[in-house]
Amino acid sequence: MRYQAPRGTQDILPGNVGEWQAFEAAAGTILTRYGYREIRTPVFEQKELFQRTVGQETDIVQKEMYCFKDRKEREFALRPEGTAPVIRSYIENALWKERQFQKLYYIGPMFRYDRPQKGRYRQFHQVGAEAIGSLSPLVDAEVIALMGETLRAAGVKRTILKLNSLGDRESRNLYAVALKEYFALREKALCPDCRRRLDTNPLRILDCKVPSCGELSRDIPPMEGYLNEASRTHYEQVRHWLEVLEVAYEKDKNLVRGLDYYTRTTFEYHHGELGSSVALGGGGRYDLLVEECGGPDTPAIGFSLGTERVLLAASQDRGAGISSGRKESGIYLVWLGEGALETAFKLANSLRRLITVEMDPENRSLKAQLRQADKLGISHVMILGEQELAEQQVQIKEMATGSQEKIRLSEIEDYINTRIKNTAVQ
Numbered sequence: 001m002r003y004q005a006p007r008g009t010q011d012i013l014p015g016n017v018g019e020w021q022a023f024e025a026a027a028g029t030i031l032t033r034y035g036y037r038e039i040r041t042p043v044f045e046q047k048e049l050f051q052r053t054v055g056q057e058t059d060i061v062q063k064e065m066y067c068f069k070d071r072k073e074r075e076f077a078l079r080p081e082g083t084a085p086v087i088r089s090y091i092e093n094a095l096w097k098e099r100q101f102q103k104l105y106y107i108g109p110m111f112r113y114d115r116p117q118k119g120r121y122r123q124f125h126q127v128g129a130e131a132i133g134s135l136s137p138l139v140d141a142e143v144i145a146l147m148g149e150t151l152r153a154a155g156v157k158r159t160i161l162k163l164n165s166l167g168d169r170e171s172r173n174l175y176a177v178a179l180k181e182y183f184a185l186r187e188k189a190l191c192p193d194c195r196r197r198l199d200t201n202p203l204r205i206l207d208c209k210v211p212s213c214g215e216l217s218r219d220i221p222p223m224e225g226y227l228n229e230a231s232r233t234h235y236e237q238v239r240h241w242l243e244v245l246e247v248a249y250e251k252d253k254n255l256v257r258g259l260d261y262y263t264r265t266t267f268e269y270h271h272g273e274l275g276s277s278v279a280l281g282g283g284g285r286y287d288l289l290v291e292e293c294g295g296p297d298t299p300a301i302g303f304s305l306g307t308e309r310v311l312l313a314a315s316q317d318r319g320a321g322i323s324s325g326r327k328e329s330g331i332y333l334v335w336l337g338e339g340a341l342e343t344a345f346k347l348a349n350s351l352r353r354l355i356t357v358e359m360d361p362e363n364r365s366l367k368a369q370l371r372q373a374d375k376l377g378i379s380h381v382m383i384l385g386e387q388e389l390a391e392q393q394v395q396i397k398e399m400a401t402g403s404q405e406k407i408r409l410s411e412i413e414d415y416i417n418t419r420i421k422n423t424a425v426q
């Protein structure tokens with residue numbers, strides 16, 4: 001029996017994990033500078049949470065959730081996204097009591113039963129941020145800028161920012177009526193799902209992936225015409241502050257996003273290489289969600305970036321993906337002869353408090369051990385044979401220069417701290 005990773009999932013192998021760590025660390029640093037704090041929620045939640053928030057009529061809920069019942073017949077779903085869990089936690093833990101304006105971020109796997117292809121997986125990863133507790137358009141602009149900065153830190157250069165506003169509840173409802181009228185006249189050309197959506201949620205038609213529905217959506221009346229005064233002003237302000245921050249954007253009247261909870265601002269970052277149906281990330285305002293989930297009336301806005309897509313785009317833009325960072329210095333401890341084993345074994349163990357130490361667990365030849373050290377790309381080799389042991393010293397060789405010296409066993413720690421630890425391996 002040969003086992004395989006489930007379709008649409010992938011192993012992040014040691015050779016690639018460096019770019020993941022570098023991206024997540026860079027994102028964490030930027031998010032922290034903007035005042036966001038990390039939150040970790042479970043990878044599964046009550047199924048109903050997503051049905052209620054992401055929306056019953058969305059593809060995510062209709063077709064893409066991984067649902068299961070536990071032994072007590074309770075219904076759960078692997079989280080398809082991170083916003084609903086964060087809001088669930090925000091309410092459950094009354095986080096507004098701790099801070100009126102909560103800025104939270106998360107990093108982790110999400111699950112959607114999507115059709116796997118380049119940039120589309122069944123387990124994928126998001127870096128997401130949620131700013132909960134302000135309606136100010138400054139926050140919209142800042143969140144969008146922050147998303148752009150995170151992409152820049154990942155080495156993604158050629159981004160296109162798409163922007164729209166769905167308006168507040170009143171404007172959204174007005175627009176839904178207008179869309180219903182528009183599509184009702186063209187009902188025959190709609191797919192069966194969208195014919196149903198015509199009654200339940202006409203905005204969802206704009207997000208349908210069936211080509212004929214996409215065709216019809218192209219000529220819809222622009223949302224902007226249905227924005228009430230407050231929503232229009234808010235949208236203007238968001239654009240004003242984006243311009244102040246010198247964030248370039250394109251207006252996109254069809255940008256409704258694939259989740260139901262959005263109001264007012266919606267946005268997506270795209271990349272030429274990935275194609276228009278595969279966004280690097282997206283987000284928007286969701287001013288009604290906290291209240292709908294049983295919390296206080298609290299406006300909020302957030303975004304998520306898809307890590308796989310970001311790394312893909314970064315590798316296109318930089319040629320080699322995000323740098324996995326500077327390689328640390330390290331030591332390969334070569335031991336020769338059974339007599340040196342005990343000292344070498346103890347030495348390796350204690351030196352690891354200071355530095356990376358590799359040691360051959362087999363009793364192999366000097367040549368074989370040196371070859372291994374070379375293969376691992378380690379900065380220094382330390383040789384401890386029976387003769388060195390008798391002299392209470394080791395030989396240390398810097399691989400890059402070939403320079404070699406003898407150091408007393410009692411002085412090794414000092415030598416590592418002063419001479420080795422600062423040597424970077426390229």
Ligand code: HAM
Binds near residue numbers: 081304
């Ligand atoms: P979303 O647009 O559904 O939004 O997902 C955000 C990003 O996750 C996408 O742009 C994409 O990069 C990545 N993504 C989604 N599905 C897949 C997939 N099957 N394979 C690979 N990557 C994928 C949300 O999830 C919202 N929670 C964003 C948000 C946060 N809105 C407000 N706050």
